[in-house]
Amino acid sequence: MPDLPVRIFGPVISTYVRAVQIVCEEAGLSHETIPTPAHAPENRHPFGKVPVVEIDGLELYETHSIAAYIDNSHNGGALQPSDPAQRAVMERWISVGNSYLFPLFERGLVMPYIMHRYAKMELDTARISKALPDIAKTLSFLDLELQKDGAWSSAGFTLADIFLYCILRGVESTPEGAAGMAQMQVLPLWMASCRARPSIAATAWPDEPVAT
Ligand SMILES: N[C@@H](CCC(=O)N[C@@H](CS)C(=O)NCC(=O)O)C(=O)O
Structure with a gap:
């Protein structure tokens, strides 16, 4: 398990921020959400969307890839069928x-x-x-x-x-x-x-x- 909490940048109430929060919970990872509006200058998503996520020294965006990364790296892929x-x-x-x-x-x-x-x-x-x-x-x-x-x-x-x-x-x-x-x-x-x-x-x- 990483020492640092997963850092999720996006609004506290947001569909895709929530999806990442849930995957972190499933993987037993601590996480924090740093309130960041989609169109704020500090948002690092190249298309002005949220969330952007910092985990394992990586900066990730696009929720599907973030969710798969967390599940594959920290949850043994338990949220993705192998069949x-x-x-x-x-x-x-x-x-x-x-x-x-x-x-x-x-x-x-x-x-x-x-x-x-x-x-x-x-x-x-x-x-x-x-x-x-x-x-x-x-x-x-x-x-x-x-x-x-x-x-x-x-x-x-x-x-x-x-x-x-x-x-x-x-x-x-x-x-x-x-x-x-x-x-x-x-x-x-x-x-x-x-x-x-x-x-x-x-x-x-x-x-x-x-x-x-
Ligand atoms: N393709 C993006 C979509 C994320 C997305 O649409 N997030 C919404 C918030 S839940 C957003 O950024 N909305 C602001 C906007 O579209 O201007 C992903 O999978 O992460």
């Missing part, structure tokens, strides 16, 4: 989360609420209304995939669960997202099972329901 087919499923769902889910949810729903709650801007209801049909369709798609064959959860708890939990947690923290999620059959059960995991409980956001 190639299961691994492909995990990688697919991380990619789906990063490429399609996060942009849709973040732009259409989560960010308008962040701007409203924290920057005290008027809630952009037009943007939310426009995005809601696609968000509802996407939640249904995820729910049906879970029902069909367990989708990303079929190989046990992996990095895919961590990415998707963090991405869906943002959705769930909005009224429309929480209502949409409550209409799903299996997705809320999967969210609850994640919340029962110590790494996820240890990194909970202030408004997050506790595991029951």
Whole structure:
């Protein structure tokens, strides 16, 4: 185990900062989050994103590569299936989360609420209304995939669960997202099972329901 805590630079409440925090918890690594807004001059991510992470004398960015590094170097790869087919499923769902889910949810729903709650801007209801049909369709798609064959959860708890939990947690923290999620059959059960995991409980956001 490294002597120094893993240093995570990004906002304290952030989807991808949370993913790194959870992987650190899974690996038993101490970690600290240094509040750094994405577009602050001190942010070292070349594309103005967060997080940037210092670990083992390395400076890393891009959450998927950070998560895989921590799991491979400090957790025996326990969060990544060794079976190639299961691994492909995990990688697919991380990619789906990063490429399609996060942009849709973040732009259409989560960010308008962040701007409203924290920057005290008027809630952009037009943007939310426009995005809601696609968000509802996407939640249904995820729910049906879970029902069909367990989708990303079929190989046990992996990095895919961590990415998707963090991405869906943002959705769930909005009224429309929480209502949409409550209409799903299996997705809320999967969210609850994640919340029962110590790494996820240890990194909970202030408004997050506790595991029951
Ligand atoms: N590809 C990046 C995406 C990270 C990302 O989008 N982070 C969000 C915060 S959770 C961000 O930096 N948002 C600020 C922005 O896009 O301007 C990664 O995997 O680390």
